[in-house]
Amino acid sequence: MGGFYGFLWDSSWNAVVLQLCVLTLLIVAVLPAPAGLSTAGLRALGIFVVAIALWITQALPPAITGLLALALLPLFGVLPSADSFALFGNSSVFFILGVFILAAAIMRTGLSRRVAIWLLARLGHNPALLLFGVFLLGWTFALTMSEHAVAAALLPVVLELVRVAEKAGGEEAKRYGKGLLLSLAWGTIIGGTGTMLGGARAPLAAAILKKTTGEEITFFDYTLAVAPVTLALLPVGYLLLYLLWGRRATGMRELRASLLEQVRTVGPFSAEERGVAIVFVATVFAWVFLGKENDLATIAILSAVALFVFRLVSWRDTEEYVNWGILLMYGGAVALGTALSKSGAAAWAAQHILGDAANNPLLLIVLLGLLASILTEAMSNAAVVALLLPVGISLADATGMNGAPVALIIALASGLDYCLPTGAPPVAIVFSSGRLDTKDVVYPGLILLGFTWALTYLTVRFYWPMIGLMP
Numbered sequence: 001m002g003g004f005y006g007f008l009w010d011s012s013w014n015a016v017v018l019q020l021c022v023l024t025l026l027i028v029a030v031l032p033a034p035a036g037l038s039t040a041g042l043r044a045l046g047i048f049v050v051a052i053a054l055w056i057t058q059a060l061p062p063a064i065t066g067l068l069a070l071a072l073l074p075l076f077g078v079l080p081s082a083d084s085f086a087l088f089g090n091s092s093v094f095f096i097l098g099v100f101i102l103a104a105a106i107m108r109t110g111l112s113r114r115v116a117i118w119l120l121a122r123l124g125h126n127p128a129l130l131l132f133g134v135f136l137l138g139w140t141f142a143l144t145m146s147e148h149a150v151a152a153a154l155l156p157v158v159l160e161l162v163r164v165a166e167k168a169g170g171e172e173a174k175r176y177g178k179g180l181l182l183s184l185a186w187g188t189i190i191g192g193t194g195t196m197l198g199g200a201r202a203p204l205a206a207a208i209l210k211k212t213t214g215e216e217i218t219f220f221d222y223t224l225a226v227a228p229v230t231l232a233l234l235p236v237g238y239l240l241l242y243l244l245w246g247r248r249a250t251g252m253r254e255l256r257a258s259l260l261e262q263v264r265t266v267g268p269f270s271a272e273e274r275g276v277a278i279v280f281v282a283t284v285f286a287w288v289f290l291g292k293e294n295d296l297a298t299i300a301i302l303s304a305v306a307l308f309v310f311r312l313v314s315w316r317d318t319e320e321y322v323n324w325g326i327l328l329m330y331g332g333a334v335a336l337g338t339a340l341s342k343s344g345a346a347a348w349a350a351q352h353i354l355g356d357a358a359n360n361p362l363l364l365i366v367l368l369g370l371l372a373s374i375l376t377e378a379m380s381n382a383a384v385v386a387l388l389l390p391v392g393i394s395l396a397d398a399t400g401m402n403g404a405p406v407a408l409i410i411a412l413a414s415g416l417d418y419c420l421p422t423g424a425p426p427v428a429i430v431f432s433s434g435r436l437d438t439k440d441v442v443y444p445g446l447i448l449l450g451f452t453w454a455l456t457y458l459t460v461r462f463y464w465p466m467i468g469l470m471p
C-alpha cells in the first residue's frame with residue numbers, strides 16, 4: 001500500500017511523469033474530438049503522447065511502456081483487442097529476434113573478439129593506422145550486428161589499448177586514448193546505419209510502412225539507399241578522428257606488444273567459431289539475394305534455428321545476450337504507428353505540423369530527417385520512428401509520393417547521432433569508461449553531424465532520384 005500511496009503523493013520526477021500520464025489518459029477519454037479528428041484518433045494521439053513521454057523519461061522501463069501501449073489501444077477503443085495484440089507478432093519483431101540470436105552466437109564463441117584482435121594487430125604499427133583499425137572494426141561489425149552489442153563486445157579490447165597507451169604517460173597518451181574510444185563509438189554508429197542489422201530502427205520503419213501502405217523495403221533496398229552516406233562517412237569520420245587525436249605517436253611499441261600478446265591468447269579457430277561463421281555468411285547471402293522472394297524474418301528465424309540444430313548456441317546463451325525488452329518495446333511501437341494511421345490521427349497531425357512542407361517533396365524529406373536527428377538526441381530512435389513515420393507517410397500520401405523515402409530518411413537520420421549518450425547507445429557505452437568528458441563527445445560530434453547532414457542532403461537530392469526513390 002505504501003508504494004501505491006507513494007505513487008499518488010510522491011513528488012519525485014518519475015512519479016510526477018506517471019501522474020501526468022494518468023491525467024492525460026483521463027482527459028482524452030472524456031474530451032470531445034476537435035474538427036477533422038475522430039474520437040479514436042484523439043485517443044490514439046493521447047496514448048501516443050503518454051508512450052513517448054514514458055520512453056523519453058524512462059519513468060517505466062521501455063519494454064513495459066511497449067506492453068502498456070498494446071493494452072491501452074483496445075481499452076480506449078482505438079483498435080480491436082485481436083488487432084492490437086496481433087501487431088506484436090509482426091515480422092520485424094521476429095527479424096530482430098533472429099538477428100539477436102545470431103549476434104549472441106558470434107559473441108559467445110569469441111569470434112568477434114578474435115577478428116577484432118587479429119585486425120588491430122595488423123594495423124597497430126602507428127597511431128593513425130590503429131585509430132583507423134578501431135574505427136573500421138566498429139563500422140564493419142555494426143553492418144552485421146546491433147551497434148550497441150558491437151560497442152559492448154569490443155569495449156574491453158579497446159579499453160586494454162587505452163590502458164596501455166596511458167601507461168606511456170603524458171597528456172598526448174590520454175588524448176589518444178580518448179580518440180580510440182570515440183573511434184569505436186563513431187564507427188559502430190555509422191556502420192549501424194549501413195544495413196538493417198545495425199539496429200532495430202530500420203526493421204521497425206519497414207514494418208510500419210508495410211502495415212500502413214503495403215509498400216515493402218527489402219534488405220537490399222535499404223542498403224542501396226543509404227550506401228552513399230554510410231560509405232562517405234567512413235573516410236570523413238576517420239579524417240576528423242585523425243586530425244583531432246591521431247597525428248602524434250605515443251607508446252606504440254607497448255600497444256603493439258599488447259596486441260600480439262592478445263593474439264597468442266586466443267588460440268586456434270574452434271569448430272564452433274567456424275560453424276557460426278558459415279551460418280552467418282549464408283544468412284547474409286540469403287538476405288541480400290533471396291530477400292525479395294522470402295521475408296527477412298523467415299530467413300533470420302531459420303538461421304537461428306540452424307544454430308541450435310548444429311549446437312552452436314544454447315538457450316542459456318540466448319537468454320544472456322538477447323535484449324528481450326527491445327522486442328517488447330518495438331512491438332508496442334509498431335502497434336502505435338498502425339493505430340495513428342488507421343484512426344486518421346497521423347493525417348490530422350501531419351496537416352497541422354508540416355502541412356506547408358507537403359508541397360515540396362525534397363523539403364519534406366529534409367525536414368523529417370532533421371527532426372529525426374534532433375529528437376534522437378533526447379529519446380530512443382524507436383520512439384522517433386514511431387512518432388514521425390506515421391505523420392510523414394500521411395504527408396507523402398497527400399502529395400502522391402510513396403512512403404518509402406520517408407521511412408528511409410527517418411530510419412537513417414535517427415541512427416546518425418554522435419553528441420549525447422542519451423541519443424546513441426555506443427556513445428553511452430564508451431562514455432561509461434570514465435575517460436571521456438561531455439565536451440570530448442559533444443563538440444566533435446557536432447562537427448561530424450554537420451558533415452553527415454551535408455552528405456545526407458546530397459544523397460537525397462542527387463542519388464535517390466537516380467535509383468527511383470524521389471521524383
